[in-house]
Amino acid sequence: MTGDLPVFFVTRLLNSLLVLVIISMILMGVVQLMPGDAVDMMLRGLSPTAVSQETLDVKRRELGLDLPVWLQYWNWMTSLLQGDFGRSFTLNVPVGPMIAGRLKSSLILAVPAFMAMIVFGIGLGVVAALKENSPLDRTIQLVSLTAIATPSFLIGSVFIYVFAVKLHWIPAAFNAIDISRFDTLETISFFFAALVFPCITIAAEIVAHVLRQTRASMAEELKSNYVRAAVLRGLSRSQIVLRHVLLNALLPAITIIAINVGYVIGGVVVVEFIFSYPGIGNLLLTAIITRDIPTILGTMLVVSGGYVFANLVADLLYSVLNPRIRLT
Amino acid sequence: MKNLTSQQVTTLLIGSGIAAFFTLIAIFGPWIAPGDAETMHFTHLKQGPSSEFLLGTDRFGRDVLSRLIIGTRTTIVIAASSTALATVLGTAIGLISAYFGGRVDGVVMRLNDVFIAFPTLVFAMFVIGVLGPGIVNGILVIALIFTSSIARVVRSAALGVVILEYVDAARIRGETILFILCKEVLPNLYPTIIVEVCIRFGFAILVTASLSYIGLGPPPPMPDWGTMASEGRSLMLTNPWPVFAPCIAIVLLVVGINFLGDGLRVLLVARRTGHLGSTA
């Protein structure tokens, strides 16, 4: 019976790869629909008549933009498989290393936010469910709903307003700061601001999502027949919750957690924007504004890859943990 | 209303109230606003709240309150249209997928996988960034992503219905598939759909505002909550209201819509089944 598992793994893996391929095609397709041209943007900028048609054509040929779509796609894919993400149109540097660097920065924020999500999201969710409809539960629910309803730019703005504007602990825009000139306190507070605040802003939202899902599924499990049957066998509440219920209640949360993994890699572009944080989201935003196609495609692909991978792991984890799927 | 607890009634009322409030503002905005969204009062730049400008002015001297009221329409129109479009498409897809099962279901689910967990904002950013900002683009791209979420929810709920015997009875009678889906299955899904629609609408508001915030929203001078918040950043020192006012509006509306969704679900289930969904 468990022999089915490797087959299952491989099938899901192939499935994910297929999804990625479809996504890459969609990405290329959308880019092709772009009105105007990257070359237009680059060379002409604000003065449309300054550059001649010939120059544009030469540039296009140079960048490979005059080739038919499927050929462009093919070239892109083959280079990708060799690790070459192309060169940025605007900055003229290889895209790959650029993305890697930004990805690292994003992960520095993502990892602590993630840990907070697991600890607080699941922890508070379980607590709220155990004390369903109590004042504590209602408060937790309201707070988490508000956290979800609050746009991340509000939280970010509040941070900046309070700490930069009112308290002057940190400078309001710190991408132009020279760190070497700081003393210890300033360095500490700088790092604090640069990392902790964006991290908290991200964490608030993902904690709230996981909390709501955990609470909902936990509350539902607690009402199941098997819980009642276990009570009638004389088992204590803590035994029942820990041994019987917890796993079943957390299974649906795995999906949400996976979605959040995808979210923190890229979806937090607003937070990065507010805090001028050099992460992947900001890279994408800049690339979009400057019509830097290779960077756009590269970033989008990495972001997609991230969430597809996260979903794959969640899928596999779910089927391993859920005996009804693992065994016939 | 007899089967609802007082807490549920309160939630429903608050939610409906907020929803109605914002709808009215969206419709009648230009007529209720004290001023207009565009006039720049150069003599009153960057001021805090005063008797003339209740929420102060922004960095171009425009009345924040008026911009807020008029901007309601833009934000809500985008959010509502995309949600509505997504609901129609998503419901159809979900129903068909659940009813036919088998290969059709498999294909639909695969396609759904592509969109379902993709950070909406990133994809919207990408499409809008590449194809150009504008209301229609915004609506279409958000609708596209939301269709998958709604399809999944509808499919999940429909799966529980299509196995019931009254669907069998309809098939024995020889009813057409359209009849079965629309008249037998769909009415039983209304509570689920309504809740999901409300949640989606909340997200749509957040995404729309976020897109405008990072500069990919409807082009100026159309006032939009996200754009307002973005423009007000530099002003935070002297007057935080251009940022806070639209943010508070967002929070209020999204929370209100969630309350409305919860309340409606309870109401519909109670009315049609005589109790709140669990064994009485």
Next chain:
Amino acid sequence: MMAVQGVGNPHETPALAFHDVTISFQTKAISSPVVRNATLTIAPGEAMALVGESGSGKSTLAYAAMGDELNGARVISGRVEVSGTDISTLSGPMLQRLRGGKVAMVPQDPMTSLSPSLRIGRQLYEVLSLHRGLKGRPLEDSASEALRLVDLTDVPRILRSYPHQLSGGQLQRVLLSLAMAGQPGLLILDEATTGLDVTTEAHILELVGRIQRETRTSVLLITHNLGIVRRFCQSVAVIYFGDIVEIGSVEAVLNHPAHPYSRALLDCIPPIDSHITGQRLPTIDGAIPRRTDMPAGCLFAPRCQRATDVCSERVPELRTISPGYLARCVYAEDELASMLRSPRDTLLNERDSSSVHRPIPLLEVKDLVVTYQSGRNRVTAVNKISFSCNRGEVLGIVGESGCGKTSLARCIVGLIEPKGGQIVFDGQELTGYGLRRPHPLRKSVQMVFQNPQSSINPQHTVEQCLMRPLVLYELVVRKKRRDKVVELLESVQLGSEYMGRYPHELSGGELQRVAIARAFSSDPDLIVCDEPVSSLDVSIQAGVLNLLMELQQKNKVSFVFISHDLNVVRHVSNRITVMYNGRICEMGTPSELFVPPYHPYTEELLAAVPMVGVRKRKVIPTGNPSRYTTTTDTPCCQFSGRCPRYLGMICDKSVPPDKFTHSERHLYCHIPLKELESMEPVLEKVVE
């Protein structure tokens, strides 16, 4: 409080005692009782049945015995004692020790009563170490022992399994062993066998009986099925809407009840000869009182034939009629004295097939094969079946879960396509159409489902539900449609006030009547009834069955009547088909089926099915469990794996031949006919 005479020692502390217990919901100002003034005792080693219909409060009583509240109903007066200890005095931890340790329950639905993500072994170890303090090797050994105690084989595999990997019968045995793990003095079975097959139910109840005798454990059997009561219990209490109306020994209560309600319940079960006399079943008038509108005096008075004004003034006391025998009725002695059953009226023609004089086949099924996909496997549900149903005939089909009767039904009505074979209806070949039968054919074949709550759309009013076939088939002009709906309602004894109501406003019995009206509305020639009364209360079943048969006779419609309940099938059918694992075992009239020669499966069914008014052979035959197999497609007798009369290799290698060659009677078995005819009959004699 004395225990029932003849059982256990009346001076020993009872295993369970309720002293004037009232349990009710407390909502704000109103207190609505679920159980009123309940008094009963169970002696050590005694098995008592608590019989009542749905909503009678029997489960609430059971939960109170464990110190738990069902749906928030609490004990507000009286005393509940377990082995002499008042439960209300127990603290939290002591209550935990009581549950599973002194009192244990086997709940109704085995699949949802076990944690889905824990192995059986784990759940068993948990209870054993909790109540018996075992660890390590002794723990493992006790677990294996506990499973063997409940007749489970292949113990190591079961210990390793998860709940979803076992069958309903196996799961229920596991739950039984979990309950016995704490070595309780009292075992409560809360409708524990209701969802199981009749033969599995019989085995499990026999097992419980054995445990009861060997370990001297008391048993409280909660059920609505009077038949199993007679077989396995010594005493019985009958409860009607929260009032215990009668308590006594099984012989006393079931043979000459002292309360009109008990008598009425007994009367509802089809008597053993009903298919010969063709009588209607007696019904109980009226309906269960609403909780908001309870009668002042005796709760049963509005529906009772004996009731007088005295009954409505005051709630009668539960008084002693004779030692150990109590009843809550002013006229109990009169009831006792009357030996007659309620008057019968012969409505229906004799059921034996001679009532269908010239058999004209309406439906012919030839070599039908139906399969479905289960995971990776292709399962054959119906394995080359042939039979016919004549015009105006009621063809009964009886079999247990997995025998293929549901697949067969779905195929006949055009919900699924067969893999092979033919269905001919009224001369037309249906199978060619696949699922696209034209309306005239659809109109003529209708179905009544088991569960009315899920067979009628909860979003449609009764009027919408009944109107639809009229509109779809254009049976009536628009102006006359509403009148036709009223007519349909009247034909099922419902008034026109039901038109605007939604399904949740109707009771189970009323809803099923609407479903029946819907089936008859298109004036069909054939109606497939799939367990039409199985989910209804006993007292309602009789009324609905009578209605079905009335309409069948009046409209001359053919029925394919499917049920697992042999009593009901026997009562309504002209001919009966017994199915097992996708094949027909035997076919004949009810009279023919109930005397030898039997097919061995029919023999097992007859022995296992609880019946009232018959004396039976005590022993239920069983085959060797290690030979049980599932359907195979190779030629063999499907029943061979389970057959107690297994002959040998011939049963495994070739399809059994038909012992009868004329068209209406069939029996497929390898055993020679002479031997089958000389079998000892299962039903000994009819007891009046």
